[in-house]
Amino acid sequence: MEAKIRALLEELPGKEGALIPLLQGVQSTLGYISQDAVEAIGEVLGISESEVYGVATFYSEFRLFEPGEHQVKVCLGTSCYLKGGRELLERLSRSLGIPPGRTTPDGRFSLETVACLGCCSRSPVMAVDGVVYGNLTPLQAKAIIADLDE
């Protein structure tokens, strides 16, 4: 892990301000911030693990659990909330059998909420593996997930 972090650091201009880009780098390769990664980043940057952990938990982008093969993000921005985002989330949570912030036991799906995807004119929206779907009903959302599961 430490070698990986050092390789990521090579691509950055220096150690100054490198913590967040390193965490982002780890997340984009590993999918989440593992305990190993927290230790290795602290070691490489010469800062304490608690400082790394403090930054990782401060920002909503960082995930501290292993994500599923497919990542489902339900938008709970104001517009989506008012137009049924919460119902969307409840329905998906029930059909996947996990609360938001978890991955299904078979590792197929993880469910998360996001503060806003900036597609408010098409509320309610969700993003699956980075693809945004808009004007959804809970049943349509469930169908999109079911299609992926086949």
Place this chain on the structure above:
Amino acid sequence: MKRASDSVDLEKIRREAKKAWDDLFSADTLVCTGMSTCGISALACQTQDAIKEELSGRDFPARFMKVGCLGLCYAEPLVYVKKIGMPMVCYGYVTPEVVPSLVDKAILGDDLWKERALGIVDLPDIKERSAQTDIPSIWDHPMLKPQIRIALRNCGIIDPESIDHYLARGGYSALAKALITKPEAIIEEVKGSGLRGRGGAGFPTGMKWEFCRKARGREKYLICNADEGDPGAFMDRSVLEGDPHSVLEGMLIAAHAIGSTAGIIYCRAEYPLALQRLDIALRQARDYGLLGDDILGSGMDFDITIKEGAGAFVCGEETALMASIEGHRGMPKTRPPFPANAGLWSKPTNINNVETFANLSAIINRGGDWYNSIGIGRSKGTKTLSLAGAVRRAGLIEVPMGITLREIIFDIGGGIPGDRACKGVLTGGPSGGCIPAAHLDTPVDYESLAKVGSIMGSGSMIIIDEGTCIVDLARFFLTFTQRESCGKCTPCRIGTRQMLGILEKITRGEADLSDLSKLERLANAVRNGSLCGLGSTAPNPVLTTLRFFKSEFEEHILRGNCPSLVCKDLTSFYIDPGSCRSCGICAESCPAEAITGQFKEAHVIDQDKCIRCGVCISVCPEKFSAITRKSGKKVVQCI
């Protein structure tokens, strides 16, 4: 390789770009698709692929182009078709299923498929105009007509990944002009324009630049805040996805004015397409010699890097944003020292928002006086707004300051769907307030919005109808600000938590009237005692709703009644025995197995088992519509 070593070179490159741009509209059929995140979520990519597929077997020469968001998001996917010798027609709702008809009628056919046309995209560079047809100009469309598009001038018109398109439309000419102007004169021009920070606080831009210009230090940073964190706002995303060069040009002008050599764009990671298009734009600008050393032979060195924001609302606050760039938790600092003197890495730093930068080239080209002539009072120019919620035409607009909320909702937005009553409008997101329908004649400018207890904010505008519960809405915003509070100062950290607790109590029907005065007291304490803008504005949604919708709070408390039937603990579902045709769909779908009923017998909901998820309402066939909600007291249903 095209590289402009001075402004004469730039003009040469522009002439070539302009010729290619003009040719685009005269040779072959041109098909443009609106491909911002909003368009893509409405299947714009699949639409474009389907058009290509339809045409592929027919030996029909056509060019394809992607454009940004024109703002008519409600009608997406949008496709423009420009046939040789005909004006360019904009079609709405072109989903992949519509493509065969579009190709048949609008692309291969002789007429313009008027039934589906939203309007003619009249551009100065296209000689075929709307006047030749009986289809009106798109600029006369009710959503576009009241607009003045300065920051959005190129959005939905050019290919955002083409610097040549930007140049063809006059791009980077303001930079060339600025580079031969003294920085102090530019600052004066911007001051004279009356431009104020579009990120929310509305601080005069020219004055901010002057502070940074005068600050001591050789290294100065220029930051573009593209961390649009307000849930409900998408103006900055649309500008970055639709016209990224306008932001880069604005940054270059600002860099020259304050004497900066290093620029940073801090953009949220939730906007992958904006990040991708920014990256392309930066590389193009470097290739053309518009970023880097000795820009256009002026001796100015300046380059821009992108920093991905990691998702924290508080990073909209300047000092928190800088802490985040430095790799720390995004926590704000007390001021002074102000960022203009000691900002990023303790160097003088100037931060402006995406939209502020996008306005600058027009101000330099047309003059501060021109910009100043638009708007009202101390709010000059235009404001981009994202229109969403209970409104027929949701989308992105740019209006002159001073336009009323009523004009925005009813003229531009087309009113409330289903002809329901407008209950109010939320401006400024979680930092703003809820303005009731009685105040819809309030002009949209910094001062007037503040007078009714709200703020302009970054420009999100969410319309609510009678189906929205005000208490639940206040609870929603407080949930957000409480979660996003960085925890540094006590009033915000603990105050928002306590306020949220009271609001939750009200939505559960467990509060009493003394909680309302407690809530108001707390709100004022948080507003006055917090360190940064997040805390000091977090009570706004609570204070405005208490001020304008107090009876709705009292209704929850005194009668346990949620008039909008939103608060779950105060709402019950029941089946009207007269309407139920015992089809059993609801019983099959109920996740709590709370619905029972025999064949040919009206079904019944067991209130103790019901989790109030609402699935039964969504599955009950419309022709029966047997399931209703009630609030006030629990419905007892006999079997």
